[in-house]
Amino acid sequence: xxxxxxxxxxxxxxxxxxxxxxxxxxxxxxxxxxxxxxxxxxxxxxxxxxxxxxxxxxxxxxxxxxxxxxxxxxxxxxxxxxxxxxxxxxxxxxxxxxxxxxxxxxxxxxxxxxxxxxxxxxxxxxxxxxxxxxxxxxxxxxxxxxxxxxxxxxxxxxxxxxxxxxxxxxxxxxxxxxxxxxxxxxxxxxxxxxxxxxxxxxxxxxxxxxxxxxxxxxxxxxxxxxxxxxxxxxxxxxxxxxxxxxxxxxxxxxxxxxxxxxxxxxxxxxxxxxxxxxxxxxxxxxxxxxxxxxxxxxxxxxxxxxxxxxxx
Numbered sequence: 001x002x003x004x005x006x007x008x009x010x011x012x013x014x015x016x017x018x019x020x021x022x023x024x025x026x027x028x029x030x031x032x033x034x035x036x037x038x039x040x041x042x043x044x045x046x047x048x049x050x051x052x053x054x055x056x057x058x059x060x061x062x063x064x065x066x067x068x069x070x071x072x073x074x075x076x077x078x079x080x081x082x083x084x085x086x087x088x089x090x091x092x093x094x095x096x097x098x099x100x101x102x103x104x105x106x107x108x109x110x111x112x113x114x115x116x117x118x119x120x121x122x123x124x125x126x127x128x129x130x131x132x133x134x135x136x137x138x139x140x141x142x143x144x145x146x147x148x149x150x151x152x153x154x155x156x157x158x159x160x161x162x163x164x165x166x167x168x169x170x171x172x173x174x175x176x177x178x179x180x181x182x183x184x185x186x187x188x189x190x191x192x193x194x195x196x197x198x199x200x201x202x203x204x205x206x207x208x209x210x211x212x213x214x215x216x217x218x219x220x221x222x223x224x225x226x227x228x229x230x231x232x233x234x235x236x237x238x239x240x241x242x243x244x245x246x247x248x249x250x251x252x253x254x255x256x257x258x259x260x261x262x263x264x265x266x267x268x269x270x271x272x273x274x275x276x277x278x279x280x281x282x283x284x285x286x287x288x289x290x291x292x293x294x295x296x297x298x299x300x301x302x303x304x305x306x307x308x309x310x311x312x
Contacts, residue, residue, distance in 0.1 A: 027090025
């Protein structure tokens with residue numbers, strides 16, 4: 001991630017007047033909707049595999065994936081082509097924000113390769129991101145509710161979902177990603193947003209009482225924003241933090257990293273313009289991503305350094 005609101009505001013800062021803003025807003029969530037697959041009142045097949053597919057897309061060399069998606073989009077025509085190209089652009093915007101902000105988020109939320117501790121740090125990571133989301137919502141003076149931030153026409157969503165089916169089938173040679181898998185994942189994500197969020201925080205109170213340690217409760221954000229002031233989650237005071245892999249000292253605030261992501265998005269725009277004109281952009285994609293995954297580190301790098309902020 002970061003979480004839904006932060007990615008939405010990032011897309012809004014880049015393209016709020018775009019003809020396909022609704023598609024871009026969804027695309028700005030990147031592979032994250034796959035994490036919500038199966039959070040539904042109906043049983044979904046291959047739930048674990050499809051959630052793991054979302055994780056896989058975060059931790060591999062992403063350039064070949066973008067190249068596949070671009071070629072798939074270019075092979076279409078008319079509105080279908082334009083919708084898919086807009087989606088791929090927004091999908092890459094998600095990566096821009098992830099790779100710039102994740103090194104900081106991982107440092108302050110921790111991580112572990114130990115299977116017994118992975119859930120603990122996953123929840124810590126989710127808590128930090130949900131808290132930042134709540135603060136971003138206030139800072140941006142957003143009025144749109146979370147459930148309305150992802151509002152794509154079904155016809156467009158089905159076009160996009162079919163692309164993921166072919167990505168799974170042709171690029172990864174997997175058969176559990178179906179034509180409707182991403183479609184259903186987005187629907188499940190929207191359902192979760194409706195369940196967990198209410199203006200009077202009634203639903204949040206219910207989950208805090210009965211599902212305190214469930215990931216959905218953690219992901220729904222804090223009950224009161226005042227409780228977050230002591231953490232300086234935006235690092236506005238420019239305190240020292242470390243690169244999780246090599247230990248190099250850094251001082252950037254969250255919003256400086258946010259602005260760095262905007263600079264990366266400008267490069268994405270250049271690449272997508274070339275792609276739209278029919279040029280082969282694979283080398284441009286490789287140069288841009290430089291084998292850096294969504295965590296902001298070289299693919300396969302071992303993270304070593306962190307310092308928890310919220311759970312000391």
